[in-house]
């Protein structure tokens with residue numbers, strides 16, 4: 001009865017709307033439109049060799065690494081591995097490599113967990129925002145206060161912000177610009193590579209071993225998805241429930257006990 005009343009009330013409105021707008025939709029574009037010029041030619045950027053991989057080596061990239069080490073020491077090896085998985089992903093896909101800005105990629109991956117410490121007194125950790133958003137804000141502030149970052153156009157800072165904020169949200173990140181989904185993949189490969197039928201993006205076992213040797217998986221978040229990730233996320237369920245509830249980490253609340261979000 002109530003439903004009938006409602007639909008009869010809305011039907012004229014719907015008919016009115018459809019007469020003004022065509023309801024047939026164009027085929028969706030698979031990727032967000034790209035804003036900003038193509039990335040700089042990477043051959044002009046200085047590089048160094050890390051775990052046998054050639055990586056971009058500019059002052060802001062080096063300073064981002066030091067920043068990550070200082071503010072998120074517990075996830076340092078994880079972020080370095082994520083960066084290197086990301087670089088290997090590009091190494092195995094020349095098309096993607098030509099679309100990605102290496103400094104945006106490096107800074108985004110190295111700072112993607114900068115506000116992930118389990119410490120509400122940490123300077124970048126808010127009581128109410130998702131840690132991905134806290135990290136994105138901290139990363140943008142880092143770039144804006146860096147002598148070279150001050151010269152970055154807004155769209156570069158935005159790509160870092162988006163890549164970090166969406167790094168655990170493939171349903172959104174994968175439809176964003178290559179810079180953004182390449183940041184997503186760097187972190188994702190940390191979790192998916194070892195799974196049966198998981199994504200490997202062309203990375204070989206030899207490449208993986210070299211990375212694991214340089215930045216081993218030890219303690220805390222680095223213990224891996226079955227123990228480390230659950231423990232990592234359970235903390236958010238307990239201490240930041242309003243920004244964890246109904247999101248990807250929600251299920252871990254079952255293990256958080258006490259004041260969990262579930």
Ligand SMILES: *[C@@H]1O[C@H](CO)[C@@H](O)[C@H](O)[C@H]1NC(C)=O
Pocket residue numbers: 093094095096178
């Ligand atoms: C390489 O990257 C391009 C551009 O993002 C993508 O369209 C293509 O599917 C990728 N190729 C492989 C083999 O993953």
Ligand SMILES: *[C@@H]1O[C@H](CO)[C@@H](O)[C@H](O)[C@H]1NC(C)=O
Pocket residue numbers: 119120121122123
């Ligand atoms: C939490 O962060 C504050 C501020 O940085 C620091 O003084 C304190 O030692 C941290 N606590 C732990 C347990 O790491």
